[in-house]
Amino acid sequence: xxxxxxxxxxxxxxxxxxxxxxxxxxxxxxxxxxxxxxxxxxxxxxxxxxxxxxxxxxxxxxxxxxxxxxxxxxxxxxxxxxxxxxxxxxxxxxxxxxxxxxxxxxxxx
Amino acid sequence: xxxxxxxxxxxxxxxxxxxxxxxxxxxxxxxxxxxxxxxxxxxxxxxxxxxxxxxxxxxxxxxxxxxxxxxxxxxxxxxxxxxxxxxxxxxxxxxxxxxxxxxxxxxxxxxxxxxxxxxxxxxxxxxxxxxxxxxxxxxxxxxxxxxxxxxxxxxxxxxxxxxxxxxxxxxxxxxxxxxxxxxxxxxxxxxxxxxxxxxxxxxxxxxxxxxxxxxxxxxxxxxxxxxxxxxxxxxxxxxxxxxxxxxxxxxxxxxxxxxxxxxxxxxxxxxxxxxxxxxxxxxxxxxxxxxxxxxxxxxxxxxxxxxxxxxxxxxxxxxxxxxxxxxxxxxxxxxxxxxxxxxxxxxxxxxxxxxxxxxxxxxxxxxxxxxxxxxxxxxxxxxxxxxxxxxxxxxxxxxxxxxxxxxxxxxxxxxxxxxxxxxxxxxxxxxxxxxxxxxxxxxxxxxxxxxxxxxxxxxxxxxxxxxxxxxxxxxxxxxxxxxxxxxxxxxxxxxxxxxxxxxxxxxxxxxxxxxxxxxxxxxxxxxxxxxxxxxxxxxxxxxxxxxxxxxxxxxxxxxxxxxxxxxxxxxxxxxxxxxxxxxxxxxxxxxxxxxxxxxxxxxxxxxxxxxxxxxxxxxxxxxxxxxxxxxxxxxxx
Numbered sequence: 236x237x238x239x240x241x242x243x244x245x246x247x248x249x250x251x252x253x254x255x256x257x258x259x260x261x262x263x264x265x266x267x268x269x270x271x272x273x274x275x276x277x278x279x280x281x282x283x284x285x286x287x288x289x290x291x292x293x294x295x296x297x298x299x300x301x302x303x304x305x306x307x308x309x310x311x312x313x314x315x316x317x318x319x320x321x322x323x324x325x326x327x328x329x330x331x332x333x334x335x336x337x338x339x340x341x342x343x344x
Numbered sequence: 345x346x347x348x349x350x351x352x353x354x355x356x357x358x359x360x361x362x363x364x365x366x367x368x369x370x371x372x373x374x375x376x377x378x379x380x381x382x383x384x385x386x387x388x389x390x391x392x393x394x395x396x397x398x399x400x401x402x403x404x405x406x407x408x409x410x411x412x413x414x415x416x417x418x419x420x421x422x423x424x425x426x427x428x429x430x431x432x433x434x435x436x437x438x439x440x441x442x443x444x445x446x447x448x449x450x451x452x453x454x455x456x457x458x459x460x461x462x463x464x465x466x467x468x469x470x471x472x473x474x475x476x477x478x479x480x481x482x483x484x485x486x487x488x489x490x491x492x493x494x495x496x497x498x499x500x501x502x503x504x505x506x507x508x509x510x511x512x513x514x515x516x517x518x519x520x521x522x523x524x525x526x527x528x529x530x531x532x533x534x535x536x537x538x539x540x541x542x543x544x545x546x547x548x549x550x551x552x553x554x555x556x557x558x559x560x561x562x563x564x565x566x567x568x569x570x571x572x573x574x575x576x577x578x579x580x581x582x583x584x585x586x587x588x589x590x591x592x593x594x595x596x597x598x599x600x601x602x603x604x605x606x607x608x609x610x611x612x613x614x615x616x617x618x619x620x621x622x623x624x625x626x627x628x629x630x631x632x633x634x635x636x637x638x639x640x641x642x643x644x645x646x647x648x649x650x651x652x653x654x655x656x657x658x659x660x661x662x663x664x665x666x667x668x669x670x671x672x673x674x675x676x677x678x679x680x681x682x683x684x685x686x687x688x689x690x691x692x693x694x695x696x697x698x699x700x701x702x703x704x705x706x707x708x709x710x711x712x713x714x715x716x717x718x719x720x721x722x723x724x725x726x727x728x729x730x731x732x733x734x735x736x737x738x739x740x741x742x743x744x745x746x747x748x749x750x751x752x753x754x755x756x757x758x759x760x761x762x763x764x765x766x767x768x769x770x771x772x773x774x775x776x777x778x779x780x781x782x783x784x785x786x787x788x789x790x791x792x793x794x795x796x797x798x799x800x801x802x803x804x805x806x807x808x809x810x811x812x813x814x815x816x817x818x819x820x821x822x823x824x825x826x827x828x829x830x831x832x833x834x835x836x837x838x839x840x841x842x843x844x845x846x847x848x849x850x851x852x853x854x855x856x857x858x859x860x861x862x863x864x865x866x867x868x869x870x871x872x873x874x875x876x877x878x879x880x881x882x883x884x885x886x887x888x889x890x891x892x893x894x895x896x897x898x899x900x901x902x903x904x905x906x907x908x909x910x911x912x913x914x915x916x917x918x919x920x921x922x923x924x925x926x927x928x929x930x931x932x933x934x935x936x937x938x939x940x941x942x943x944x945x946x947x948x949x950x951x952x953x954x955x956x957x958x959x960x961x962x963x964x965x966x967x968x969x970x971x972x973x974x975x976x977x978x979x980x981x
Contacts, residue, residue, distance in 0.1 A: 253968055256961075256964050257961060257964055257965055257968065260961075265960075336960050336961065337959055337960075337961065339958075339960065340957065340958030340959050340960075
C-alpha cells in the first residue's frame with residue numbers, strides 16, 4: 236500500500252484533533268482530541284519507518300526500526316501524561332463540579 | 345639658581361597662608377586675631393616686596409623657575425615668577441595699598457560677626473595672593489591663573505553681603521562680564537601657543553623682536569593683541585564691558601578701594617604693558633585701544649557728572665581714569681600708563697577710603713544729597729579727601745598732574761584730536777570730583793537729625809591709611825617729573841626703561857617743542873582749575889530739590905541708558921530664547937517625546953493585555969494560527 240494513504244489518514248486524524256480542541260468545551264473530549272493528534276503523529280512515524288525500510292531493503296535493520304522504537308517511547312510518555320491529565324481533570328471536577336474548559340479562565344480562585 | 349630673588353615665592357605664599365588660616369578657622373578665631381593675621385601677612389609681603397624692589401633697582405632681575413606646571417613633549421609651561429622692573433613696581437603697589445586697606449578694614453568691618461569678619465579677611469588675602477600671582481607670573485598661563493583668581497575674589501567680595509539679592513546680582517554681573525573678557529584672553533593664549541609653542545614671556549618677546557625668526561605674521565599679532573585687549577576690557581572695565589564696575593560698588597567700601605580702583609582693574613593695563621612689544625608691532629590694535637580708552641574716559645566722565653551716590657561717582661571716575669590709562673597704552677606711552685596706574689592707585693584708594701569713612705560716619709548713607717557740611721565734623725577725612733580730589737583733578741604738584749599730563753602729552757604727539765578730547769574729559773573729572781567734594785563736605789548738613797548726632801571722625805585704623813595715602817597722593821607723582829621741569833626728573837621712566845626698551849626701538853619718538861608742552865599743560869591745568877572753581881562755587885550752596893532731571897541731565901543720570909540697551913539687545917533676546925527652549929523645546933519636545941514613549945507603552949500594553957483572556961481555547965486557536973502562518977511562510981514565501 237502506498238505511503239500516501241497513511242499520510243492522508245494521519246493528516247485527517249490530526250485535523251480532527253485540532254478542530255476538536257478548538258471547538259469542544261468538555262475537558263475530557265479536548266483531552267481525547269489531544270491524544271488523537273499525538274497518535275496521528277505516531278501513525279506517521281510508523282508509516283515513514285515502514286517506507287524507509289522498504290526503500291533501503293533489509294541491509295540496515297537497525298536504521299529502519301528506530302522510528303518504531305521511538306513510537307513506543309511516545310506511547311509510554313503519553314500514558315504517563317494521560318494519567319497526570321486525568322488526575323487534574325478529576326481535581327477540577329471536584330473543585331468546580333464542572334469540566335467545562337471555558338469555565339477555567341482564571342488561575343486564582 | 346643661586347639668585348637671591350629665588351625666594352620671591354614667599355611674597356604670594358604668605359597671603360595664601362593668611363587665607364588658609366582665616367578661611368579654615370573662621371568659626372573659632374576672634375576678630376582681633378583674624379584682623380591681625382590678615383593684615384600681618386600682607387605687611388610681611390610688603391616688606392619683602394620693598395626688598396625685592398631694591399634688588400631690582402640695583403639691576404638684579406630674575407625669572408625664578410620652581411617646577412614644571414605643564415610638561416608635554418611639545419609644550420612646557422613652568423611655574424615661573426618673573427621679577428623685573430614692571431612686576432616689582434606692581435608688587436609694591438599691591439602689597440602697599442593692600443596693607444593699608446587691610447588695616448582700614450579691621451575698623452570698617454568691625455560690626456560684622458567674627459565668622460564673617462574672618463571670611464572677609466580670608467577673601468581679601470586670597471585676592472592679594474591671586475593678584476600677586478598675576479603680576480609675578482613668568483608666562484601667560486600663570487598670569488591667567490591669577491587673572492581668574494582675582495575675578496573670583498571680586499565676585500566673592502562684591503557679593504559679600506549675600507543676603508541682599510541686588511548685591512548678588514551685581515556680583516554675578518561682574519563675574520559674567522569678566523568671563524567674556526577672559527575668553528578673549530584665553531583665545532589669544534591658544535593662538536600664541538599654536539604659533540610659537542610657548543607661553544613664556546621672555547621667549548615670546550625675544551622671538552617676536554627678532555625680525556629674522558619671528559613666527560608671527562602681522563595678521564597673527566593683530567589678532568592676538570586684539571583678543572588680549574578683549575581680555576583687558578573685561579578686567580579693566582572698558583567699553584563695551586565696563587558696566588559691571590559701577591554695580592560692583594555693592595561690595596564693602598574697602599573692597600571697592602582695593603579691587604575696583606587700585607589693583608584688579610589695572611590688571612588689563614599691566615598685561616598690555618607686559619606684552620608691550622606685541623602691541624607696538626600691531627598699530628591697528630593700538631589705534632583701537634586708544635579710541636576705546638578715550639571713548640570710555642569721556643563716556644564714564646559724563647555719567648559721573650550726574651550721579652548722586654558717592655561711590656557711584658568714584659566708580660565712574662575709576663572707569664574714566666582707566667580709559668586714560670588705555671589711551672596711554674594706545675599711543676605707546678607705556679610708562680605713562682603704568683605711572684598713572686601707580687598714582688591712580690594712591691589717590692583713588694584714598695578717595696574710596698575717604699568715602700568709606702564718610703559712609704561709616706553717616707551710618708551707611710551713600711546719597712550725597714543727604715550729606716553736606718561734613719568738613720567741621722571730620723577734619724582728617726576732609727583734608728585727605730581734598731588732597732585726593734586735587735590729585736585726581738590734575739592740579740600741580742599733586743601726583744595726578746604728572747601722570748595725566750604725561751599721557752596727554754603723548755596723546756598730543758600721536759594725534760592732537762586725542763589730546764583735545766582727553767582734555768575735555770580731564771575738565772569733567774575736575775568738575776565731578778569737586779561737585780562730590782562740595783556736596784559732601786561743604787555747605788550745610790542735609791541729613792536727618794539722628795545722623796547729625798552720630799557724626800564723628802573715624803578711628804585711627806581708618807584715618808591712618810587715609811593719611812599715608814594722602815601723602816602718597818601728593819608726592820607720588822614726583823618720581824615722574826617731566827624733562828622740561830627737571831633734567832633727569834623722570835626717574836620712573838629710567839627705572840622702567842629695560843621693560844619698554846624693545847617697544848621704544850620700534851615706535852619712533854617725536855619730541856615736542858618746550859613751548860608747546862608748556863602750552864598743553866597750561867590749557868589742561870587752567871581748564872581743570874576753572875571747572876574746579878565752578879563746581880566748588882555751584883555745589884557748596886547745593887540745596888536738596890525734588891525737581892526731576894530733564895533733557896541731557898536725565899540721560900546722564902540714567903547712565904546713557906547703556907544698561908537698558910544691553911538689557912534690550914543682549915539680555916532680553918537671550919531670555920526669550922531661553923524661555924522658548926524651556927517651554928517649547930524642553931517641555932513639548934524632549935519631555936513630550938519621553939513621556940510619549942511612556943504613555944505609548946502603557947496604552948499598548950493595556951490593549952494587548954486583553955489578549956490574555958484566560959480562555960484556553962483562544963490560546964490554542966492563536967497557536968494554531970501561528971503555526972499555520974509559519975507553514976505558509978515556509979512553503980509559499
